[in-house]
Amino acid sequence: MGAKGVKQETEEQQDFVKEVTKMSDDFDRWYTDVVRKAELADWSGVRGMMVVRPYGWAMWEAIMRAFDDMIKESGHENWAFPLLIPREYLMKEAEHIEGFAPEVAWVTRAGGSMEELEEPLAVRPTSETIIGPLIKRYIQSHRDLPKLTNQWNSVVRWEMRSRLFLRSREFWWQEGHTFHASADEAMQEADLILGYYRSIAEDWLAVPVLTGRKSPAETFPGAVHTLTVEGLMRDGLALQMGTSHYFGQNFARAYDISFSNRENARELCYSTSWGISTRLVGALVMAHGDDSGLIMPPKIAPIQVVIVPIFRDDESRTKVERFIDTWSPNLRAAGIRHRVDWRDERPGDKYAHWELKGVPIRLNVGGRDADAGQVEMVDRLARQKVGVPISGIGKRLAHELDAFQKKLFDRALNYQSDNTYQLETLDQVVAHFRERGGFVWTQWCGEGEEEARIKTDAGGVTIRTIDEETKVSGRCFVCGRPAKSRVALAKAY
RNA sequence: CGGGGAGUAGCGCAGCCCGGUAGCGCACUUGACUGGGGGUCAAGUGGUCGCGGGUUCAAAUCCCGCCUCCCCGACCA
Structure with a gap:
């Protein structure tokens, strides 16, 4: 059924990878895809x-x-x-x-x-x-x-x-x-x-x-x-x-x-x-992940940098290959897990392929780059094309990967803070989780029957964790008795 | 484990109602032209129709049993 449906894609340049269900359409299907x-x-x-x-x-x-x-x-x-x-x-x-x-x-x-x-x-x-x-x-x-x-x-x-x-x-x-x-x-x-x-x-x-x-x-x-x-x-x-x-x-x-x-x-x-x-x-x-697929933290990424050579015939292929050979050992020396994608596919296919696999950094390398002594660098988060000179490329990429790791964490941290709330009563909690997910901090008396009530009343919401560091003063969000601990609520897998 | 849907080529599907020996798109193979964001054309390959049994001259199609997958609920790293 895809063929017709996919046609209505907005012509954003973001819409690179087309074979995955959009996250916003159906998260579970997106995940499986x-x-x-x-x-x-x-x-x-x-x-x-x-x-x-x-x-x-x-x-x-x-x-x-x-x-x-x-x-x-x-x-x-x-x-x-x-x-x-x-x-x-x-x-x-x-x-x-x-x-x-x-x-x-x-x-x-x-x-x-x-x-x-x-x-x-x-x-x-x-x-x-x-x-x-x-x-x-x-x-x-x-x-x-x-x-x-x-x-x-x-x-x-x-x-x-x-x-x-x-x-x-x-x-x-x-x-x-x-x-x-x-x-x-x-x-x-x-x-x-x-x-x-x-x-x-x-x-x-x-x-x-x-x-x-x-x-x-x-x-x-x-x-x-x-x-x-x-x-x-x-x-x-x-x-x-x-x-x-x-x-x-x-x-x-x-x-x-x-x-x-x-x-x-x-x-x-x-x-x-x-x-x-x-x-x-x-x-x-x-x-x-996003609508284009995985986004891999560099420290976990099986491939941290993928090199996509661009050429049209044997001659230009040789040229690009020689060029890559001059600097790719620097990546190895810098301890970067990398791969040159020589598969017989078109560049656009390869871009989409490696984006789907979440490779943090891609280098597009063609004859023009060889002449200029540079590569075209694209990272999986920003997706901007940046010219990078090959001198010092090992160190540069190592630095980019570190920065990517940090950006990815910060992005996730922002997402977490944007989706963390403080609420005071069970009614508020129930209303909250009818509308959205995230973590909800509140305080709790510690009684088992109150915990059971949360799950039934708030549709599968559970106490994910009890914060033992912070002292609490307020009242239990379920029964109103003095609270004993600060807890984080969420719907969970 | 309850309720619903589905299994036909690697993937997505049509064919099933009304039985007559399997088809489409993509992918794949080969070749040519191509190549900086997913190209074009041509010629091809590929299927025990989920498994087992039954009905029939004949079963993807009808009947029975089982297995697996998807969606929704109760249980969970």
Whole structure:
């Protein structure tokens, strides 16, 4: 049906990429179009099971590298724990299993004749229940603590409704699990990781976030408290971009993970767990994208600079190629991930292609540029063509990429502040979310029944995070009693 | 998991009601002209009609079951 509909495009020069549904027309369709056409991921034929394509995986790889470096720096070690969890392990921590039971997939048969297993095995939805009983072997003494483990893997949660990257039945993530000799130390660990997550979101993905504690209803099953990183997407919905849990001794008690302290007394460990997932790739799409497709923060971009040669025949091609060869090594020297697009396509196709893929900077290079000793630079945000001399181009581009990273963050930060409000009553909140999205700060008494009322009365609005830094004075926006904490509300994915 | 819609070439669709052995656009391949924002022409390739069963001389088309996808709701990193 597209052919006729697309005709009525306004003749803005902005309207470069034509194969993606406009964000303003239908955000969900826009998202799906971008993810698929930018070749990030696809569905696989088994419901809810995603195939992550190289370009999408490269984004995840950048995140993995950044985070892996952070946790290695603070002494964490990567492990590999089993995919399948015996039922009895899974069942030990009551709240945990109650929370996860609805979405666990079970292996009940195996072998050529599909014999029924004596004991069903759960496909891990998260690994607390397998790491607990295994890790205790390695923890005897306070000298064995802290035990700081992490694993990069995939987990399965039998979701009923799926969206690429945001909610699939299998997703890839890291799950950190740490064990400590004191509550204080474990809580500090959860805080430390929250800081890392904030850095991943803001410094790497260029997505500004709110951080804080989850309300009881949103706390991880089995946790004492859950810390969260919440970003705002361009449709006004919030997205949880990472969580860090403090377990107290809950899991240690369930699995008897204990150590001999300095007084030679037996004591239960304090533990944490924390995770970020391929969901962040979706966050990147929804936080920065526009009607032309992705906009990639340079630090994550699989390709930071793309060079589009422009030529008409072998002779001019050779000329352009020689020209590019004279300065492109400078990009490598400057540590810039770049690629020359020699594909047999027309320049306009290539422009649209790389814009869809969100490459931060494009260099158009033709014979005229070779003669002038310059290139034509276009960045994905401003989309203005600027002549750039090739002398010092490596440094210049490195600088442009830094500036781009910052511009992208500032743009997202402005968007966040423009869509953050302060309200005082439930009526105001309900009215607000009927009209628009965004974050709404208010204050709350902390009672569970009030939290439940928000969700029903305000149509899916939830407490995203509790600000523990700021003291509150006002009244609970639901019941009017004195408020205990400042909270951010939003509709969320 | 409830309610609605849909699966025909890589993508988007027509054909189905009224059974007769599959078509259109884009993409793809080859060639020519082209090339600084998505070009033109010509000649081609490509389909177990989602899967399984049934009815029939004959099934994309009719019947039954299943799978998958999309939209809307309840649950969720």
